[in-house]
Amino acid sequence: MDDVLVVGAGPVGLVAACELARQGVRARIVDPLERPTDQSRAVLLHARSQELLAALGALDRVEAASRRITGFEVRAGGRALARMRLDDLPTRYPWALDVPQSDTEAALGARAAELGVTVERGTGMAALTQDADGVEVTLRSATAEERVRVGWVVAADGAHSPTRKAVGTALSGSFSGQHFVFADVDAETDLSPDTVRMFAHPEGISAVFPLPGDRVRLLFLVDRPGTGETPTPELVQSRADRRMEGRVAVRRSRWLTYFEVHHGQVPRYRHGRVLLAGDAAHIHSPAGGQGMNTGIQDAANLAWKLALVARGRARADLLDSYDAERRPVGAAVIRGTTALTTMGTLTGARAVVRNTALHVAASARPLTDAAAARLAELTVAYPDSPIVGSRGRRAPSTARPGTHAPDPAGLVTTGGAPVRIGDLLRRPGHLLLARTDDRAVLEALRSALGDLGTVVPVVPDAARAGADEGAVVDPGDVVGRAYGTGDDGLVLVRPDGYVGFTCTPADPAALAEHLRDVVGIRGPGAPAPGAEVSSSPA
Known part of the structure; x- marks a missing residue:
């Protein structure tokens, strides 16, 4: 090793x-x-x-x-221009954490x-x-x-x-750009602590990030500071008074710094x-x-x-x-x-146009939901990755290789306890969801996957699991609807939570071929691949 x-x-x-x-x-x-x-x-x-x-x-x-954040809001002129909700995100964690x-x-x-x-x-x-x-x-x-x-x-x-x-x-x-003050402070405010707020002010944008207790992170766009200059509590309070509707009173400064955007x-x-x-x-x-x-x-x-x-x-x-x-x-x-x-x-007339556009866009819930999913990085995907693939038929509008693996509610263990895909990913290695109760196929899949991860049979009822205590029961076919497996298919979920391979029907030989030829897996005991590594740093 x-x-x-x-x-x-x-x-x-x-x-x-x-x-x-x-x-x-x-x-x-x-x-x-x-x-x-x-x-x-x-x-x-x-x-x-x-x-x-x-x-x-x-x-x-x-x-x-941490503190849970369930929304982002943009304010100007003492009113909310736009609000983006996080509580409907397609994830087990429909919030951000400020920590x-x-x-x-x-x-x-x-x-x-x-x-x-x-x-x-x-x-x-x-x-x-x-x-x-x-x-x-x-x-x-x-x-x-x-x-x-x-x-x-x-x-x-x-x-x-x-x-x-x-x-x-x-x-x-680009290594020069706008300058900001970051201020980690204890403060009194009547702003609700479940929302990150941005204030669009003629002097420049500012923001409040609630942290646990009375602690908040404040951010202010400022002019370029002088060489060696450091922000002061007085500067932070004066900016908060003018730009944040007078609703933030700083009590203690923990960390103040200037930041230039690169x-x-x-x-x-x-x-x-x-x-x-x-x-x-x-x-x-x-x-x-x-x-x-x-x-x-x-x-x-x-x-x-x-x-x-x-x-x-x-x-x-x-x-x-x-x-x-x-x-x-x-x-x-x-x-x-x-x-x-x-x-x-933006400032001046362009800021007015921005504020109007934000207010109009915020009235369209699909737009704000899509923006929230992008912000939460749930839309990151690798559809063109050289190490993902599929075999056989695949239903439309289901998880594709290279996309984030869905984590639907509705699965239970053979003992009846709720379980999620995210829970199964706590096991090291790949997770292979197999929509089959055929003992021979399951053993062949386990042989093909070997020590690379865990094969989990997904069955419609506990009786179909037989003696396999590692099976999960899917009475509502949530795996089938999310992943397009049908009644006989497999999904290989990578350790980072992305779909690596799908195959319908479940085919151990196709899985073995994908692992060997696409991912580049060697058999146990194979020599380490040192000679294949380029030493060039270029």
Whole structure:
């Protein structure tokens, strides 16, 4: 088994390390900070990220430190222009969570410890070189320097990533833009704490993000600050008085900073044995709270693939699908957040037109529902991925390969307890839903999937499950309606919660062929694929 080094112990690096451990590979994770951040930084956790953290076993801790957000509102002139509801999102978690990044990191750190992963603090990546068989990394702390050889490196070391520089690549984009004040404060307000609010004011856009207790995150568009200038509590309060209808009174300042909007992305996410994720791969405006969430999905997408390769169970070119799937997502996020920032920073007559358009659009519920699903990142899909596929017939308007796996209510265990697809994804590896009670077919499917995951028979009633206690009962055919399996089909759900393969009727040979020829799975005991890895960082 090849060792994996994760550089950076923010949310992205911690998710990568946790998921690698869950999939059978214990990573070494380092971070140059002597202690975890106490700054709030990224505060918004969307529904798709919550699904991933639930499968990881970390969501309960995160939610305990957060506030649920059920709506987004835009206000101007003392009235609401538009409201977007989250409570009808097609997810088990129809809300966002507002939670300081420091608490998210603490929850993920606790989960990492449970999985046997310890963050090495005060240790950073100083240099690296790679060849076809591994990566030579120089790690440096305040007191020592260490050279290690590892099989793979995951770079989750942020917007100024030393690892990105070490592999000879750089962000390409726009590195000057609007300036904002971020203010993490304790405040008194009569604004309801279940809603994120944006205030469209002639001076510029502002926003309130409710956090647990009396804590809120305030955001203000401002002019370019002077060199070395820092925001003051007085500046924050004066902006709040003028732009937020006089409804926010700051009592204590926790963290104040200026932020300049940058947009950029690396040309490729994979460089031989080094994989870039999160801000190391893409940076963009904080509009919509997409940054941390996109990085978490990067990590979840990458980790299960890297675990298979590191364990010698898949060809190394499986990792090319990480770039193929996630880089277009990063580019789309940059386009979307750029548009949101541009729209939010309009002034004068253009701002009047924007406000009118928002008010009109908000009256069309289908439009706001679609916008909410995009914001929650539930519409992210990989329909053109090189590692997804299907065989046989497929009903229209059902989940396609490369799309987010639906999680319908209505399933129960053979003992009658409610169960969801999301619950089943807490098991490591792939999840194979098999709409058949044919014992021979089920055994052949289990043989084809092997140690890559779990086969779960889906039957219409408990009597059809026989002695298979792992079966789930689907009396209302919710799996059939969601996935188009009919009475005899299969759906392979990847560890990151996306549909990887569908086949109707259920065909073990077709499953085995997909895993071998499309995903690149090797048989147990096959040699590790080191010779197939390009050493070029270009």
